Amino acid sequence: MNTLLAVPVLVPLLGAAASLLMRRAPRLQQGVAVAALTAVVVDTVLLLRVTADGSVITSQAGAWEAPLGVTVVADPLSSLMLAVSAVVLLVVQLFAIGQDIAGLSRAMPQVFHPIYLVLTAGVCLCFLAGDLFNLFVGFEIMLTASYALITQAPTRARVRASMIYTVVSLTSSILFLTGIALIYGLTGTVNLADIAVKLGGAPEELRMVLALLFLVVFGIKAALVPMHFWLPDSYPVAITRISAIFAALLTKVAVYAIIRSQTLLFGRDDISAVLLCVAIATMLVGIFGALVQDDINRLMSFALVSHIGFMIFGLGLNSVAGLAAVVVYLVHHIVVQANLFLVNGLIRQYAGHSSLRAMRGLNTVSPVMSFYFFIPAMSLAGLPPLSGFVAKAALFQAGVGVGGWLVYTALAAGVATSLLTVMAVFRIWVRGFWGTPMPDMVEARERLKRGSHLAGLRFMAAMTGVMVAIGLVVAGAAGPLSEIAFIAGHDLMNGTAYIEAVLGEGAAR
Amino acid sequence: MNAPGLVLIFAVAVLYSTGFYLLLQRSLMRVVFGIVILGHAANLSLMLTDHAITLPPLLTGKDGPISDPLPQAMALTAIVITFGVTTFLLALAYRVWLGDDNDEVPADLEDRRIGRLSEPEDSS
Numbered sequence: 001m002n003t004l005l006a007v008p009v010l011v012p013l014l015g016a017a018a019s020l021l022m023r024r025a026p027r028l029q030q031g032v033a034v035a036a037l038t039a040v041v042v043d044t045v046l047l048l049r050v051t052a053d054g055s056v057i058t059s060q061a062g063a064w065e066a067p068l069g070v071t072v073v074a075d076p077l078s079s080l081m082l083a084v085s086a087v088v089l090l091v092v093q094l095f096a097i098g099q100d101i102a103g104l105s106r107a108m109p110q111v112f113h114p115i116y117l118v119l120t121a122g123v124c125l126c127f128l129a130g131d132l133f134n135l136f137v138g139f140e141i142m143l144t145a146s147y148a149l150i151t152q153a154p155t156r157a158r159v160r161a162s163m164i165y166t167v168v169s170l171t172s173s174i175l176f177l178t179g180i181a182l183i184y185g186l187t188g189t190v191n192l193a194d195i196a197v198k199l200g201g202a203p204e205e206l207r208m209v210l211a212l213l214f215l216v217v218f219g220i221k222a223a224l225v226p227m228h229f230w231l232p233d234s235y236p237v238a239i240t241r242i243s244a245i246f247a248a249l250l251t252k253v254a255v256y257a258i259i260r261s262q263t264l265l266f267g268r269d270d271i272s273a274v275l276l277c278v279a280i281a282t283m284l285v286g287i288f289g290a291l292v293q294d295d296i297n298r299l300m301s302f303a304l305v306s307h308i309g310f311m312i313f314g315l316g317l318n319s320v321a322g323l324a325a326v327v328v329y330l331v332h333h334i335v336v337q338a339n340l341f342l343v344n345g346l347i348r349q350y351a352g353h354s355s356l357r358a359m360r361g362l363n364t365v366s367p368v369m370s371f372y373f374f375i376p377a378m379s380l381a382g383l384p385p386l387s388g389f390v391a392k393a394a395l396f397q398a399g400v401g402v403g404g405w406l407v408y409t410a411l412a413a414g415v416a417t418s419l420l421t422v423m424a425v426f427r428i429w430v431r432g433f434w435g436t437p438m439p440d441m442v443e444a445r446e447r448l449k450r451g452s453h454l455a456g457l458r459f460m461a462a463m464t465g466v467m468v469a470i471g472l473v474v475a476g477a478a479g480p481l482s483e484i485a486f487i488a489g490h491d492l493m494n495g496t497a498y499i500e501a502v503l504g505e506g507a508a509r
Numbered sequence: 510m511n512a513p514g515l516v517l518i519f520a521v522a523v524l525y526s527t528g529f530y531l532l533l534q535r536s537l538m539r540v541v542f543g544i545v546i547l548g549h550a551a552n553l554s555l556m557l558t559d560h561a562i563t564l565p566p567l568l569t570g571k572d573g574p575i576s577d578p579l580p581q582a583m584a585l586t587a588i589v590i591t592f593g594v595t596t597f598l599l600a601l602a603y604r605v606w607l608g609d610d611n612d613e614v615p616a617d618l619e620d621r622r623i624g625r626l627s628e629p630e631d632s633s
Contacts, residue, residue, distance in 0.1 A: 133583055140590050147597055156608040160615070163537060163601050170544050170594055171532065177551035177587050184580060185558035292623050 002059040004050065005072045007043040008082060008124035011036050016117035023110035030097050033113040037090045040120065044082040051079045054487040056501035058130065066503050067194040071130030075498055076488040077327060078127040081256055084331050085127070087470065088248050088338045089120050095342055095463040096241040102456020104349060106153040107239050119145035119245070126253045130502060132180050132190045135257065139176065139221070143169050146250060150238045158237050165234035172220035179213045186210075193502035196264050196495060204270070211266035212274070215258065222254035224312060225282040228305045232289065235304075236297030236354075240345030243297060247304050248338035252330055255311050259326065262315060263492040275316030276410050282309030283410075283417040290424045296344050296354040296432070300337075303380065303424060306417055307333055313410050314395050321398035323489035328394050328482055332379070332387040335474055339376040339467040343369065346464060347432070349457065350444045356428065361437030365445050370433050372464045376471055377429070381422040387475040392418060394482065517557050524550035537602040537612040541595065548591035552584040 015036025022029040050057060051074055061070040074082070093116060099105045122142025129135035147169075150162040184190055186206065187198040199207055216227070223231040231251075235243045262271060286306025293299035311333070314326035344354055346369050351359050363370045379386035392414070399411045448457055474481065491497050499507055524546055531543030556562055559577045566578035606612045 133586075137586065137590075144590075144594065144597075147594070151601070154604065156605075159601060159604045159608060163598075163605060164614070166594070166598055166601065167532070167540055167544065170591075170598075171547070174544070174547045174551045174591075178554055180583065181551065181554040181558055181580070184555070184583075190579075190583075292626070294623070 002057060002072075004043060004047050005057065005059045005074055005128060008040050008047075008086070008128065009121050011039050011043075012117040012121040012124070016114040016121070019117065020114040023114075026100075026109060029110060029113055030100075033093060033117060034090070034097070036117055037086065037093055037120065040124065041083075041086040041090050044079065044086045044124075047074055047079040048083045048484075050074075051076050052484050052487070054491060054497065056491070056497050058501050067189050067191045070134055071191055071193075071502055072128045072134075073130035073192075073498065073502060074128060075491055075501075076484055077256070077259070077492065080327065080484055080488065081252070081330065082124060082127050084334050085123055085249055085252075086120075088334055088467075089116075089123075089245065091463055091467050091470070092241055092245050092248075092338060092342070094466075095244075095345070095460050098456045098459030098463060099241065099345075100456070101459065102453040104453055104456065105239065105241075107241075108152065112149070112152060112241075115145050115148045116245075119149065123249055123253055127256060130192055132183060132192060132195065134190075135192075136173070136176055136180060139253075139257075140173060142250065142253065143173065146246060149242045150234065150246075152242060153239055161234040161237035164230055168220060168230040172217050175213065175220075176217045179210065179217055182210060182213070191502065192260070192264055193499040193507070196499055197503070197507060199265055207266050208270055211262060211271050214261045214265075215271070215274070215278075218254045218258040218261065219278070222251050222258060222308055223305050224278050224308060225285040225305065228282070228286070231305055232293075232298050232301040235301045236295060240341060240348065243301075244338050244341035244345065247301065247341050248334045251304065251308055252334055255308060255326075255330065258312070259315055259323070259492065263323070264495055264498060269318065272316045272318040273406060275312055276406050279309045279313035279316055280410050280413045282306065282312060283413050284309075287417045287420040287424065291420060291427070294356050296347065296356060296428055297341070299356075299424060299428065300340050300344065303421060304337055306421070307337075307380070309417070310392070310395060310414060313414060314398065316410070317398055317402045317407065319398060319402050320486065320489045320493050321401055322395070323492050324482065324485040325391065325394035325398045325489075327485035327488050328478070329391040331481060332391040332471075332474055335467065335471045336376045336379050336388065339464065339471055340373070340380065342460075342464045342467055343373045343376070346372070346461060349448065349460075350441050351438075352440070352444065356431045359432040359438065359441075360435040361433070361441065363433040364437045365441050368461060368465075372461070372468050373433070374429075375468050377425040379471055379475070381425050382418045383422075385475060387471055387478070390475055390478040390482075394485075514557065514560070514562070517553055517562075521550050521553045521557065524553065535613045537605060537614065540614070541598050541602055544598065545591070545595055548587070548595070552587055552591075555580045555584045555587070 015032055019029045019032045054076055056075040059072045100109045119142055122138055122145055125138030129138050147166050150165055187195050189195055220227045235246050283306050286302050290299050290302035311326050311329050314322045348354055350365050379388040382388040382392040399407050528543045528547035528550055531539045558580050561574045561576045564576045566576045602612055
């Protein structure tokens with residue numbers, strides 16, 4: 001078994017078990033949790049170095065040969081996603097530890113750390129899974145951990161929201177299982193590469209039905225319009241660290257699954273029109289929803305929905321450039337979205353809530369925080385020279401390269417969404433950051449400065465700053481990033497490298 | 510298609526429709542029942558992929574058809590997962606009931622509130 005491929009799943013799981021045993025020693029528990037995630041970061045970066053040139057490494061768990069056993073695969077796309085996710089997971093975890101040190105959170109840290117590590121293992125397994133059933137198991141590990149995390153510090157609202165979240169996710173999981181049954185009935189295998197080979201001979205209509213079923217399954221989890229209603233109701237209610245990691249990673253894992261299933265398994269031409277229509281609806285509905293929100297977290301959740309549309313747009317282009325742009329977009333969006341939710345967490349410390357109506361003058365209360373908000377917000381809106389601009393420019397360029405009326409409509413919707421994102425972000429800026437500060441915010445600042453919270457609060461702010469820096473690094477490293485993205489896009493469009501790495505030479509059609 | 514297969518197909522169809530019907534109800538208990546029934550439907554459709562489902566998945570030493578063990582293994586995993594999550598859902602439904610004395614899913618309050626913002630001020 002290849003160690004590099006085993007570490008991202010096994011180490012967090014072992015860490016979760018160990019940290020569960022250490023619940024009476026919080027410092028030790030934090031140490032174990034941070035150590036486990038640091039190991040995952042180091043491992044995934046090494047993995048990215050190995051696969052950056054387009055090579056695909058595989059490992060057969062239990063030494064059962066490929067179509068029969070459990071295959072674990074890392075190609076450029078999955079290792080890039082793994083590396084970015086691991087870094088974001090680590091930073092959010094450090095933010096959470098800062099919050100616990102400051103004593104500003106009502107979540108139970110001794111429960112948080114083990115579940116968080118299980119979530120990490122689930123996310124990593126999803127990216128590495130080489131067969132459909134293992135992908136299902138990865139999703140379930142991730143989702144079960146998320147069900148537990150969303151009810152941290154349970155209030156009535158949180159319990160209600162988590163009920164909606166759990167039921168919707170579970171419905172999509174059951175549809176996923178149905179899809180697995182259909183595919184297994186048709187091809188007699190669950191190995192992704194093997195399915196790709198065998199589905200090639202299946203009737204066109206049947207492939208289309210399966211492609212649509214899997215689009216619905218992962219579309220629910222990725223919150224594509226019209227299956228997005230659950231997201232703005234559940235994510236904003238959770239505590240900051242958790243909504244940050246959910247918004248950054250969980251939907252992106254689903255987008256990754258959409259990309260993997262639609263490119264590798266199914267015929268791509270026939271479904272790209274559907275993808276483009278869904279993308280247009282997702283972009284516009286999401287951003288119009290964001291414009292009318294009053295709660296910052298809800299606004300950001302709607303913006304998240306609308307920006308998932310951009311990724312689906314890139315996939316719908318069905319070209320190497322389009323897929324490469326999606327890869328860049330995924331990386332940019334994971335970092336920026338986590339960053340914005342962390343800043344919202346900081347805002348909550350001063351304002352005590354996240355309603356724009358009762359918020360004014362954050363700029364005066366904490367200039368650093370407004371800087372931390374401004375950079376990712378502008379990046380989300382796609383202003384140069386930030387990472388959002390790089391991603392959007394790549395996407396629009398790929399769109400122009402493909403052409404056609406539907407693509408141009410989607411492009412227009414994309415440009416409109418970007419402009420409306422600027423508007424949504426400026427609403428937060430004008431309402432929340434400008435003006436003379438509310439008296440209770442100034443009071444909160446004085447209280448935070450005097451109290452024992454200061455060290456922890458500084459640490460939280462520092463971690464938010466680190467996230468801003470990572471966002472800037474993504475923009476700065478746009479060259480190498482797009483190189484890897486193009487290799488990944490090429491591999492996704494072609495598919496032979498993946499199939500041959502799993503099944504051996506000459507297995508692809 | 511042999512006879513048990515046909516019966517199973519009807520059973521799966523009934524289970525899916527019942528499950529989705531229950532899922533659309535307001536009472537959380539019914540929703541939980543819907544999830545349980547949908548889980549059964551998915552597991553049965555996994556079983557349906559095997560034509561020799563009536564035979565045991567055992568190597569008897571003699572030549573002859575056996576049933577495919579893989580769908581059964583997958584169904585078993587799925588049963589464990591749905592069982593665990595159903596327990597969690599029941600606990601959540603109980604928490605909701607403790608908090609509010611009912612287990613109805615309410616209308617989207619935030620949405621209603623924003624809808625009211627668009628109405629003229631004096632109507633309130």
